[in-house]
Amino acid sequence: MLDLLKPSFLEFQEFFYLAGRALKNIFRKPHYWDDVLLQMDVIGVGSLPIVSLIGAFSGIVMALQMSRAVAQYGASSQTGTFVAIVLVRELGPVLTALLVAGRNASGIASEIGSMKVTDQIDAMRALGTDPNQKLVTPRMLALAFVLPLLTIIADFVGLCGGFLIGKYRLNISAAQYWNSAQQALVWNDVAQGLLKPFLFSFVISLVGCFYGIRTTGGTQGVGRSTTEAVVVSSVWVFILDVFVTQIFVNM
Amino acid sequence: MPNNPASSAPVVIFDNVSLRYGETVALDQVSFQVNAGQTWVFLGEAGSGKTQMCKVMMGLVRPDSGRVVIFGDEISSKGEREMFAVRAKIGMLFQESALFDSMTIEENVAYPLENQPVRHCGPEQIHDRVVEALRFVELEKTLDKVPSELSGGMRRRVGIARATVTQPPLAIYDSPTAGLDPITANNIMAFIAKQRDLKGTTSIIVSHRYQDGVLMANYYYDEAQGRLIAATGERLASVHTTFVVMQAGRIVFVGPQTELEASTDPYVSKFGRR
Numbered sequence: 001m002l003d004l005l006k007p008s009f010l011e012f013q014e015f016f017y018l019a020g021r022a023l024k025n026i027f028r029k030p031h032y033w034d035d036v037l038l039q040m041d042v043i044g045v046g047s048l049p050i051v052s053l054i055g056a057f058s059g060i061v062m063a064l065q066m067s068r069a070v071a072q073y074g075a076s077s078q079t080g081t082f083v084a085i086v087l088v089r090e091l092g093p094v095l096t097a098l099l100v101a102g103r104n105a106s107g108i109a110s111e112i113g114s115m116k117v118t119d120q121i122d123a124m125r126a127l128g129t130d131p132n133q134k135l136v137t138p139r140m141l142a143l144a145f146v147l148p149l150l151t152i153i154a155d156f157v158g159l160c161g162g163f164l165i166g167k168y169r170l171n172i173s174a175a176q177y178w179n180s181a182q183q184a185l186v187w188n189d190v191a192q193g194l195l196k197p198f199l200f201s202f203v204i205s206l207v208g209c210f211y212g213i214r215t216t217g218g219t220q221g222v223g224r225s226t227t228e229a230v231v232v233s234s235v236w237v238f239i240l241d242v243f244v245t246q247i248f249v250n251m
Numbered sequence: 252m253p254n255n256p257a258s259s260a261p262v263v264i265f266d267n268v269s270l271r272y273g274e275t276v277a278l279d280q281v282s283f284q285v286n287a288g289q290t291w292v293f294l295g296e297a298g299s300g301k302t303q304m305c306k307v308m309m310g311l312v313r314p315d316s317g318r319v320v321i322f323g324d325e326i327s328s329k330g331e332r333e334m335f336a337v338r339a340k341i342g343m344l345f346q347e348s349a350l351f352d353s354m355t356i357e358e359n360v361a362y363p364l365e366n367q368p369v370r371h372c373g374p375e376q377i378h379d380r381v382v383e384a385l386r387f388v389e390l391e392k393t394l395d396k397v398p399s400e401l402s403g404g405m406r407r408r409v410g411i412a413r414a415t416v417t418q419p420p421l422a423i424y425d426s427p428t429a430g431l432d433p434i435t436a437n438n439i440m441a442f443i444a445k446q447r448d449l450k451g452t453t454s455i456i457v458s459h460r461y462q463d464g465v466l467m468a469n470y471y472y473d474e475a476q477g478r479l480i481a482a483t484g485e486r487l488a489s490v491h492t493t494f495v496v497m498q499a500g501r502i503v504f505v506g507p508q509t510e511l512e513a514s515t516d517p518y519v520s521k522f523g524r525r
């Protein structure tokens with residue numbers, strides 16, 4: 001049993017070492033701002049269409065589901081309240097994080113993994129750069145900035161999707177929908193709705209980088225790291241979500 | 252610039268260096284000393300530890316035991332950040348070139364000039380230095396291409412340009428001719444000899460091909476004629492080349508060409524035949 005735990009304990013240790021170095025590098029020269037901007041573009045702008053699309057659908061589906069549930073209590077007019085709470089607190093952050101994990105944890109792991117197996121990481125070190133500073137820190141910063149923004153967009157598009165259902169299927173007026181949505185959200189919801197994606201962003205970028213950098217075994221190894229990065233970052237998004245939700249529910 | 256290799260300062264010292272990956276012995280008690288201006292050719296079968304030896308020399312892989320001294324600096328105990336100053340004095344061509352495939356050729360060759368903490372030249376001179384290094388390997392027309400658009404031989408040449416753009420006093424070439432046709436391979440070796448003979452670079456060459464070593468040991472680059480010429484007399488001393496044969500992480504032979512060709516050891520003599 002102890003032998004089984006040992007490798008995963010070592011992995012944890014390695015992961016936190018990488019994460020610590022990446023955080024420390026924020027305050028150390030040289031800074032690769034070009035790479036930060038490039039990653040923001042790749043991750044942020046690149047994920048925008050899919051994140052909006054999924055946001056809209058989740059708003060629509062939720063409004064439809066809710067409409068039946070709340071109609072039983074004669075509270076159809078409150079659809080906006082439910083959609084807003086569920087979207088902002090939970091679905092927006094988690095769905096966006098899962099999409100970005102699928103799209104970018106894999107992208108990061110495969111990009112860095114192929115660099116590793118073709119010796120480009122060693123070449124970087126040979127030519128005067130710290131791969132952690134050049135590759136990990138920019139991705140971490142870019143994602144920490146971009147994921148909350150993407151989540152806000154997903155939330156907003158989702159609310160709009162809910163609105164379409166409210167207006168054309170449930171005959172709720174625009175004022176009624178948006179008022180109930182606005183009143184439903186207190187600072188606590190907004191805080192956890194933004195804290196979650198901020199925390200998830202570190203899981204996604206660092207897990208992606210971690211599996212990328214420890215890739216061995218050629219092209220096959222790159223495939224393996226990519227899969228692992230997506231699975232592990234998705235699982236940790238959920239685990240972290242439980243913890244954060246727990247904290248906010250108790251507040 | 253003919254050097255007198257015998258009397259010059261040590262550039263690389265390996266002292267009982269060992270490296271293990273689990274059960275696999277990559278380097279086993281490796282010891283040798285390379286002096287300024289010398290040429291050393293490392294031969295050995297696949298998996299005999301040549302690449303790992305290069306990486307240890309560059310400080311990319313930390314040996315399990317033993318001492319590595321580069322330009323008088325003991326590197327085995329240095330941290331990653333301290334290593335950058337040492338690595339700036341070494342140019343390395345990686346086995347598969349290891350060009351950055353997200354960057355253009357110009358950006359690849361400019362990389363060490365822009366990123367090494369040691370400043371080699373002002374920012375406004377970088378472009379000229381890059382063009383000069385690419386012209387050296389006759390590739391100055393490929394500045395805006397990306398590595399995937401080049402052939403294997405061209406990528407090696409870009410790799411040589413990137414390794415030598417800073418004019419390092421020590422250059423390590425890991426298998427510069429592997430997988431190339433004989434004509435391309437000879438061209439590549441000519442660039443390596445040219446770098447050695449025009450700039451006085453201490454050269455470490457890893458190869459599968461004995462001809463590569465023979466070329467380094469018997470020819471020099473003549474600037475006036477712009478080509479390799481058979482070395483005679485005093486010239487022969489300046490191109491003097493030491494051959495090393497490795498087997499399973501151990502050095503099994505060190506010596507000049509004549510001794511290698513005279514060897515009766517079945518493994519060693521395999522590498523002393525053209």
Ligand SMILES: Nc1ncnc2c1ncn2[C@@H]1O[C@H](COP(=O)(O)OP(=O)(O)OP(=O)(O)O)[C@@H](O)[C@H]1O
Pocket residue numbers: 216272275276277295296297298299300301302303304346426
């Ligand atoms: N990352 C690694 N993990 C485990 N074993 C490794 C690793 N890198 C190298 N080795 C082992 O170390 C030994 C030496 O490898 P090295 O790459 O130095 O050989 P080489 O002489 O360069 O071979 P080739 O001529 O094929 O390039 C081999 O047995 C190899 O399997």
Ligand SMILES: [Mg+2]
Pocket residue numbers: 301302303346425426
């Ligand atoms: Mg090798």
